[in-house]
Amino acid sequence: MDYLEFKIKCLEEFREILIAELAEIGFDSFLETEEGIDAYAPEADFNRESFEQIIENYRDQAQLTLTEGLMPKVNWNEEWEKNYDPIAVDDLVYVRASFHEPQPGFRYEIVINPKMSFGTGHHATTFQMLRLQGEIDHQGKRVLDVGSGTGILAIMAHLLGANQVEAFDIDDWCVENGNENFDLNGLKTRMGLGTIRQVNPQGPYEIILANINKNVLLDEMKIYADLLAENGYLLLSGFYTEDIDDLVNLAKTLGLELKKSSSKDNWAALILQKD
Missing domain, CATH: 3.30.70 (Alpha-Beta Plaits)
Structure with missing residues (x-):
């Protein structure tokens, strides 16, 4: 064809x-x-x-x-094999496709067959989110991954010891692909379909992950804050460094304190904590 x-x-x-x-x-x-x-x-x-x-x-x-x-x-499998290279996030995690060989020297490994979904670790936002996840204690925590894409951040939460991981995306192809990736990495949860308002997740969550875009993050920030447990962490990315102030200023009005910011290739990521 x-x-x-x-x-x-x-x-x-x-x-x-x-x-x-x-x-x-x-x-x-x-x-x-x-x-x-x-x-x-x-x-x-x-x-x-x-x-x-x-x-x-x-x-x-x-x-x-x-x-x-x-x-x-x-031949889409062939196209991915030609264009998709493994990545390493420090010594924290090695992200590869199923047709790549495993590599020693990393605390964790994630296998992602991305098909048409976003979130392989190659983009600066996903890379930073994975790195920041490695700085947060996930052990025994309840985690929500908003706009999950390939499911890579939910998988990382699982590997870091989260007790319960929930994820969803607005695209049905992402949901199908994400569930395939969950299976590859031993994550038993199933990805939901819809926006956060449609899925209506029930908090509290100790950690919420949202790698989307500035406009969606601003629109949904209050929902994230309401779903967070006391002292819970909100990790955000998907926006440029010049947008940090807009997000942090809104976060402050919702009782969220900036704990850390990072940048890569002019893309930013934040760790916020609920007071």
Whole structure:
């Protein structure tokens, strides 16, 4: 089957919503790039009218541009094997796909077969979240992973000794992929589908993980604060360093104190604690 390939350049905060929109009209594979996303749809089933409407809806606000091409008979497993390299987060964790060999010298190992989901550890936000998780005591804790993607942060929480891990995502493909990755890493929980308001998780949680984007984090921050146990930790990423003040200022009004911030490639991550 031949695939249409669209190389889409857009603002970072619009990647996830574009993936969700395009998945609804028949796109079945996505790759994250430095400038946006590469999106793929079977040529035979392609709905150009719906595609052009989505592009037009986001063109200005997402600063969106695209180029179109044709990719014959894609073998997605082969594509991932060519493009997906293992990563190491210090000596804390080695993240690899199932077709890579294990490596000694790390406290933990995570096996991720990412398919079209985000969250492999390659992006600076995921990398920082994994590193910050390693600084928080997860032993026996109840953990919530918001917008879980591949499930990598939930898996890390499990490896760090969390007693109960809950996770969910708005994309049904992420849920399917996340559950496959949970199985690969011995995590028995199942990922839920929906927004935090739709899933309606029941606190309290000692740790909440949210690697999404600034707008969603600002919108949902009060929900996180309400779900946190006293002295519980909220780990955030998915935003730029220049956005730190906006998030920290809102957090303060909700009784959340900044404990640590980090940055990598102009992407930021925070540890907040509930008073």
